[in-house]
Amino acid sequence: MQQAELRFIGIVHGDILRLEDAPPFYDESEHTGTLEIFPTYQDGLLGIAAGDTILVLFWLHLAERSILQVYPRGDKARGLHGVFATRSPMRPNPIAVSELKVLAVQGNRVEVAGLDILDGTPVLDIKRRSKR
Template identity: 70%
Template structure:
């Protein structure tokens, strides 16, 4: 069976440059940043508007892909769990999900708040959350 290739549609611009500075979860973050969407995907942004919440799927390119068990949020008192029972970025396919608030849309750039993603992280997809 031949599977189609995964194509990144853009990248994240943020002031978060390492994992220790990253908020653990988008709902705990007031950080802002920009999603840069590559020009060939700009038409896919039609309908994204200020005030909306969007789901952004990213590829955690710096994540450990060999870990299958982690301590949730690094808290050893919670016990060791399988990565599929957590939101850990360490997993075989390090796909991240964040719900971000749209602050502005300008061409191929979306300014967002609630950012918990490292600068330079590739974007896999964006999905709208219906209101």
């Protein structure tokens, strides 16, 4: 099987500096921050505006990649689950997805609300949520 190539398109800037300070889910977060998109990819932001909801894929560069079973939300009473049955950041390919509210777009910087990702985390992709 061929290997995949990923390119980071940007980086997160925010006030979440430690894993233990990160909200468990984006829909439980009141944090705001900035997605700094690298200049090479800035043109890809055309059409994203304040008020939009975007899905952002992140590479959890600090996550443990060898663990395959976890206690959901650290709750041992729930029993062990395979990482594919959870939203744990610990997984073979530590990709996270967050649904964020766009507050502003200024050049290559996207201000967002609902951030649950550590400062300095690489951004893999952005997809605007469909408007129906």
